[in-house]
Amino acid sequence: MKQSSGQEFSFSKKDFERVRQVLYAKAGIKLADSKDSLVYSRLARRLRILNIQSFQAYLDYLEKTPEEQQPFINALTTNLTAFFREPHHFDALAEYLKKNKRKLTIWCAASSTGEEPYSIAMIVAECFGSFDTPVSIVASDIDSNVLEKARNGIYSVDAVKKLSAQRCRQFFHRGTGRNQGKVRIVPELRKMVLYKQINLMHSNWALSYPIDIIFCRNVMIYFDKPTQVSILKRMIALMPANGMYVAGHSENFNHQRELVTPMGQTIYAPVKSAPE
Template sequence: MDRPFAYSNKEFEAVRQKIRQLTGINLADSKDSMVYSRLSRRLRALGHTSFQQYLAFLDTNKEETEHFINALTTNLTSFFREAHHFEALATYLESHPGAITIWCAACSSGEEAYSIAMTCAEARGSLKHNVTILASDIDSKMLEKAQAGVFPIGHVEKLNLNRRKQFFHKGKGANSGFARVIPELRTHIRFFQENLLNSHYKVKPGVDIIFCRNVMIYFDKPTQEAILKRMLALLNPRGWYIAGHSENFSHLANLMRPMGKTIYQVV
């Protein structure tokens, strides 16, 4: 493959070390082409002629750190992905009629947070309810998309007709081809930036459920344990931690016990 910028294993290792330092993410050996593809766009945008030049710039320009992280974080999501978790959430809400706080800890472009909000509205039988949803992500660009609540119509059309009619406004004219989440649904969600590697989170203790799905796979086991200890400390007794289908925490039985399909409870 023709690469206009010189790129060797040395540059790839430097990028891996930097993203791990900033976020705790461990990039696999297989991600070298992905790193080149995504960061070469930043090189072009900034007028740099080499990866070495860009990495030196990154070390001295804090503003570029956010672009660097945004470029290398993966944001694969969809509405009601891993649907069994939302079915379990609906059951939980039916048996817990009091006020509930849910933290969606890697909300990406917002589909997961809005899926939680739709489930809450359906379970409570009203758009006016007592569930608070906190939605965070490390990627500022994804958070902007999430806050806007505007999605390609093709993504929304995968939902059933009742959900499309109840929770979305279809765009017209210049907005044709898109759908916007209704304001009444968005009012229950507070979006904010959070790095899970931080020693303290903006979220306060008293959370009932944490959605953090397919995120821990990017961290090594010591980092997983450190992050989970901080997150689980925020949960109420018997609170839920909902993981992704590719994650397994059997090595952390001292912290959490399985109680369903990738659903855990604080020990």
């Protein structure tokens, strides 16, 4: 990897390897060889903010400065999401809730900016016909910036254009004046979701169990296979036998038959003989 004459900061192959090693150690995320341009563009912003002149100096600073670890992770995590993305999962959630109208806990393990947990909350509110339900929804992410956006629940009008008029009326307030072009989740729905910062690589997730439903979608693809299996084992250990684990469209755990059994398109039931 050579520094382009147009590059603002020197960025060597050694620097890229150090970034990969730190990100894997801190967040379990394995960056592909092809991600050098992404790393440069994302972290160059941090160098400018900190007035650091090279990636080598930044990485030395990162080693000595624990408070820089979160901005580093935030810069390199990808947060692609939408309301009711992969709609068949929400149909399955509605069916599960209809059959289990009782106290339940749902964990959304990669909340990003909130579209997924609020979609879950909408389904819960619709199934119970109320915002006051026996269902607890916990939403977590490693990225502190996106969690703040999720808590605020403010989105562009474009983000909800595919939702039904009924859902838009019931679950969103439309902005006026300075906030024209924006919508905000109604406070009753925001109160249904508890947001927490959780790094899936940490030994303590600080969650109460049992957790009946886990949405962990399009997260595992960033981990290597041993890390995927380790996290899946820990999640399944939190679930009851009739729980539901929801994966992303790019994730397949059909081969992990000692942990889960398929029950739909990228939806699994826990195998409770699984090792904890």
